Amino acid sequence: MTVQTQSQRPATEPANEPAITPELVAQHGLKPDEYQRILDLIGRTPTFTELGIFSAMWNEHCSYKSSRLHLKKLPTKAPWVIQGPGENAGVIDIGDGQACIFKMESHNHPSYIEPYQGAATGVGGILRDVFTMGARPIACLNLLRFGSIDHPKTRHLVSGVVAGIGGYGNSFGVPTVGGSTAFHASYDGNILVNAMAVGLARTNEIFYAAATGVGRPIVYLGSKTGRDGIHGATMASAEFDENSDEKRPTVQVGDPFSEKLLLEACLEIMAKGCVVAIQDMGAAGLTSSAVEMGAKGNLGVELDLDLVPCREPGMTAYEMMLSESQERMLMVLDPEKEEEAEAIFRKWGLDFAVIGKTTDTLRFVIKHHGKVKADLPIKELGDEAPLYDRPHVAPVKPAKLDSASLPAPLGMDAALKKMVACPDLASKRWVWEQYDHLILGNSVQPPGGDAAVVRIEDGPKGLALTTDVTPRYCYADPFEGGKQAVAEAWRNITAVGGRPLALTDNLNFGNPEKPDIMGQFVACLEGVGEACRALDFPIVSGNVSLYNETQGKGILPTPAIGGVGLVPDVARSVGLAFRVAGEKILLVGEGEGWLGQSIYLREILGREEGAPPPVDLAKEKTHGDFVRALIGDGMVSAVHDLSDGGLAVALAEMAMAGGVGATVSAPGGDSAASWFGEDQGRYVLAASQDKADEILRRAAQAGLPVAVIGETGGDSLRLGAAALVPVRELRDAHEGWMPAYMAGGRKPA
Amino acid sequence: MKAAVVLFPGSNREGDAARALRQAGAQTSIVWHADYDLPAGTDLVVLPGGFSYGDYLRCGAIAGRAHIMEAVRRHAARGGLVLGICNGFQILCESGLLPGVLMRNRDLRFVCKRQHLRVERNDTAFTRAYRLHQAIDVAIAHGEGNYEAEAETIERLEGEGLVAFRYCDASGKVGGAANPNGSTNDIAGIYSEKFNVLGMMPHPENLIDPLVGGVDGRGLFESLSRAA
Numbered sequence: 020m021t022v023q024t025q026s027q028r029p030a031t032e033p034a035n036e037p038a039i040t041p042e043l044v045a046q047h048g049l050k051p052d053e054y055q056r057i058l059d060l061i062g063r064t065p066t067f068t069e070l071g072i073f074s075a076m077w078n079e080h081c082s083y084k085s086s087r088l089h090l091k092k093l094p095t096k097a098p099w100v101i102q103g104p105g106e107n108a109g110v111i112d113i114g115d116g117q118a119c120i121f122k123m124e125s126h127n128h129p130s131y132i133e134p135y136q137g138a139a140t141g142v143g144g145i146l147r148d149v150f151t152m153g154a155r156p157i158a159c160l161n162l163l164r165f166g167s168i169d170h171p172k173t174r175h176l177v178s179g180v181v182a183g184i185g186g187y188g189n190s191f192g193v194p195t196v197g198g199s200t201a202f203h204a205s206y207d208g209n210i211l212v213n214a215m216a217v218g219l220a221r222t223n224e225i226f227y228a229a230a231t232g233v234g235r236p237i238v239y240l241g242s243k244t245g246r247d248g249i250h251g252a253t254m255a256s257a258e259f260d261e262n263s264d265e266k267r268p269t270v271q272v273g274d275p276f277s278e279k280l281l282l283e284a285c286l287e288i289m290a291k292g293c294v295v296a297i298q299d300m301g302a303a304g305l306t307s308s309a310v311e312m313g314a315k316g317n318l319g320v321e322l323d324l325d326l327v328p329c330r331e332p333g334m335t336a337y338e339m340m341l342s343e344s345q346e347r348m349l350m351v352l353d354p355e356k357e358e359e360a361e362a363i364f365r366k367w368g369l370d371f372a373v374i375g376k377t378t379d380t381l382r383f384v385i386k387h388h389g390k391v392k393a394d395l396p397i398k399e400l401g402d403e404a405p406l407y408d409r410p411h412v413a414p415v416k417p418a419k420l421d422s423a424s425l426p427a428p429l430g431m432d433a434a435l436k437k438m439v440a441c442p443d444l445a446s447k448r449w450v451w452e453q454y455d456h457l458i459l460g461n462s463v464q465p466p467g468g469d470a471a472v473v474r475i476e477d478g479p480k481g482l483a484l485t486t487d488v489t490p491r492y493c494y495a496d497p498f499e500g501g502k503q504a505v506a507e508a509w510r511n512i513t514a515v516g517g518r519p520l521a522l523t524d525n526l527n528f529g530n531p532e533k534p535d536i537m538g539q540f541v542a543c544l545e546g547v548g549e550a551c552r553a554l555d556f557p558i559v560s561g562n563v564s565l566y567n568e569t570q571g572k573g574i575l576p577t578p579a580i581g582g583v584g585l586v587p588d589v590a591r592s593v594g595l596a597f598r599v600a601g602e603k604i605l606l607v608g609e610g611e612g613w614l615g616q617s618i619y620l621r622e623i624l625g626r627e628e629g630a631p632p633p634v635d636l637a638k639e640k641t642h643g644d645f646v647r648a649l650i651g652d653g654m655v656s657a658v659h660d661l662s663d664g665g666l667a668v669a670l671a672e673m674a675m676a677g678g679v680g681a682t683v684s685a686p687g688g689d690s691a692a693s694w695f696g697e698d699q700g701r702y703v704l705a706a707s708q709d710k711a712d713e714i715l716r717r718a719a720q721a722g723l724p725v726a727v728i729g730e731t732g733g734d735s736l737r738l739g740a741a742a743l744v745p746v747r748e749l750r751d752a753h754e755g756w757m758p759a760y761m762a763g764g765r766k767p768a
Numbered sequence: 769m770k771a772a773v774v775l776f777p778g779s780n781r782e783g784d785a786a787r788a789l790r791q792a793g794a795q796t797s798i799v800w801h802a803d804y805d806l807p808a809g810t811d812l813v814v815l816p817g818g819f820s821y822g823d824y825l826r827c828g829a830i831a832g833r834a835h836i837m838e839a840v841r842r843h844a845a846r847g848g849l850v851l852g853i854c855n856g857f858q859i860l861c862e863s864g865l866l867p868g869v870l871m872r873n874r875d876l877r878f879v880c881k882r883q884h885l886r887v888e889r890n891d892t893a894f895t896r897a898y899r900l901h902q903a904i905d906v907a908i909a910h911g912e913g914n915y916e917a918e919a920e921t922i923e924r925l926e927g928e929g930l931v932a933f934r935y936c937d938a939s940g941k942v943g944g945a946a947n948p949n950g951s952t953n954d955i956a957g958i959y960s961e962k963f964n965v966l967g968m969m970p971h972p973e974n975l976i977d978p979l980v981g982g983v984d985g986r987g988l989f990e991s992l993s994r995a996a
Contacts, residue, residue: 182877189878189880189911190780190818190822192780276819276823276824279780279819280777280778367777452879453880456880457880457971457974458780458784458817458909458974459784460976461980462980463979463980
């Protein structure tokens with residue numbers, strides 16, 4: 020373990036706590052008016068422990084004080100939604116008495132400071148959120164954004180983050196089936212590590228945080244409490260500066276082995292009916308979990324910290340309340356089944372301690388060494404957290420770029436090879452081969468396709484899972500970018516034959532105190548909300564990560580979307596690979612050749628300009644519903660959505676995946692715009708001749724723009740008269756980039 | 769065929785192994801590591817994949833000393849069948865049931881992917897359903913799969929035909945880029961002297977279904993199922 024906690028201990032003397040000074044208040048990330056709010060609320064100066072508790076509850080990460088107002092406007096309901104935002108994770112009904120429980124969460128700041136442990140504990144935290152609700156995790160995904168490939172820290176961060184995600188998920192025993200990895204200089208000093216976990220439960224066996232019953236024992240379970248992670252949530256709520264490396268001790272240390280035991284023990288006592296309420300100790304640890312259980316259940320909570328299992332002696336009340344040690348749970352148990360539950364935890368070698376009780380006082384009382392260290396009104400700790408309507412300025416919409424006016428410095432052959440090997444489009448096999456994506460034996464569509472498909476138990480149902488966002492679109496036009504992030508997730512699920520059901524979001528933005536950043540946030544959310552409504556794709560859980568800035572420079576606005584869909588029969592799901600020669604290739608949807616904000620513009624012409632392609636949500640829906648029906652009816656052998664890099668890159672990916680070439684003509688002719696334009700709402704399909712005829716007939720009947728644009732076959736990809744590239748060359752370029760980059764000039768192993 | 773899959777703290781492919789065994793018709797139960805005895809009438813013991821005890825000491829070192837391993841040793845000494853997959857192979861090496869050690873992968877990274885193996889002999893209880901030198905497509909998922917042993921041990925393994933599988937490409941060509949972890953002589957799995965104990969790094973239990981990659985892994989479980 021490289022993380023040292025000792026040197027960064029808060030200057031606490033157990034017997035003689037520091038006086039509450041304005042400096043101390045500021046060190047806790049509380050503004051003067053926020054501190055005044057505390058004084059008004061409790062009518063006296065807080066104790067040192069109380070100040071720590073307030074700082075933990077009222078930071079941005081835990082209180083959502085800048086975002087709450089806007090999050091309320093998002094659609095969160097549908098007949099199949101069992102639990103929307105506000106619990107540990109969202110819950111949807113997937114039929115047959117089964118529920119899917121899922122959420123995505125960020126671990127951006129810790130991962131920048133200490134990539135392995137930061138990413139590992141991000142995975143651990145999100146898995147805990149899911150199994151706290153009674154679900155057995157069946158899949159993980161992630162969305163990663165790193166700085167420029169030329170930045171001196173990027174390789175180190177990629178290497179550490181990927182190893183950390185793998186290190187945790189592989190040991191825990193859940194397949195990591197999907198994700199997205201990309202690079203941009205705006206993340207140089209502030210990478211994004213968003214982790215998503217998906218679990219399964221019975222709809223009538225879901226567990227919540229709200230405690231019930233007065234005088235019931237509150238039980239501490241899992242690993243012991245140490246000094247790691249103190250003020251982690253506060254760190255996550257501040258901008259970075261040049262001294263951020265000094266915050267390394269606030270990063271927690273993950274122990275996937277303990278988490279695996281905790282999972283098995285929790286599911287076992289849940290099945291035995293021992294659990295009344297349960298909350299994992301995540302951000303702000305014991306403080307946040309205990310307050311949550313009490314406040315949601317309209318009960319007070321009294322804790323005696325002398326009973327908390329500690330890793331090291333001499334921990335103060337302040338340290339115990341703010342520790343973010345991992346793999347810990349808080350529960351209210353049925354008193355009659357306490358012994359049974361304890362025996363199960365002992366069997367798994369985990370700590371089990373009654374550390375307090377529920378009360379009818381609505382107070383949050385902390386005792387240590389016989390002294391009251393905190394006595395606060397429990398509901399107000401959450402409910403009275405500051406709420407800000409931050410000033411925001413509407414982003415200026417950029418002018419549309421005239422694609423026809425662009426030069427074409429490279430021939431199509433060279434341009435295509437360069438595109439498939441550019442950092443954002445190159446194969447990420449180097450990444451996902453470090454994740455165990457085959458465990459549990461249900462990965463029907465493994466990583467590398469549009470969405471992963473994970474079979475549910477022995478089938479025939481499955482879940483289609485994806486994570487998406489196009490930050491460059493969100494930066495250019497936050498409203499359209501927000502729409503596009505949702506539409507792309509919906510499209511990716513559709514492309515494997517899934518019916519999109521719900522999503523989780525992870526909203527990564529800069530400093531909300533800046534009106535232009537807040538403007539990005541507000542507009543992005545409006546776009547996200549509009550797309551969710553139009554596509555009947557509600558948000559059931561999520562996380563907001565603000566202050567993603569270093570030395571005053573914000574990241575590209577990145578509202579990551581984690582989508583979940585239901586595949587009725589996984590045997591009918593399709594991948595993107597061309598399987599056989601002689602099939603017809605069809606294009607669903609049409610475009611004008613939109614190069615503004617495209618990868619082509621950035622990679623070939625070195626420009627990041629213009630408006631992003633707009634999403635017509637009505638067309639998105641009809642095109643997607645049409646494609647999904649074709650897949651369900653067994654009409655197609657391959658489907659791929661069109662996104663980064665447009666038609667040419669989509670065709671190249673299909674050819675590379677199957678090792679089968681194709682001859683295709685673009686409807687718009689041989690211009691760069693028609694081959695690389697990123698117009699939305701489009702799919703490429705492959706189907707046998709007779710099925711293609713039937714597809715065309717159905718499309719004509721429905722009045723949809725569907726056309727045969729080519730045929731599979733041969734060893735090369737022939738794009739009109741513009742390009743003829745052997746598939747093997749494309750594949751070598753596509754697969755070669757990342758191993759070569761990570762080897763840093765050395766020969767890749 | 770009565771199979772017992774041992775569950776250590778941190779095992780995570782016990783369900784996958786049990787699924788493959790049941791599919792092949794074996795009566796399968798899960799046995800707790802702290803037990804002292806195997807279920808009566810056990811024909812086959814499976815030590816599944818995972819990260820027993822977090823792999824925090826050496827992979828398999830603590831599990832190799834669990835209570836149940838005494839019973840597994842007695843079972844093996846009687847000629848009973850034992851299959852250790854991935855972490856289970858590491859446990860077999862740590863418990864002395866098989867020679868050698870699994871080192872960190874050559875490139876120091878965990879690797880999960882599909883992998884071909886060449887079946888080195890098809891006259892054992894584990895491989896009768898395969899053709900000799902058949903290249904089977906299975907899965908690997910490990911960070912420490914680089915098999916090593918003293919030169920004399922390797923010589924003995926090779927001399928006595930105790931190498932069960934070698935890493936190969938789809939055409940059956942052994943070694944080179946097809947070796948994912950740098951193991952000596954491309955070894956992916958080895959037998960005990962009496963061919964009743966098999967340790968292997970790859971996961972045949974994850975390729976038993978045409979919808980999930982293919983069915984090349986079935987042969988191993990079908991061979992076992994027919995063996996008793």
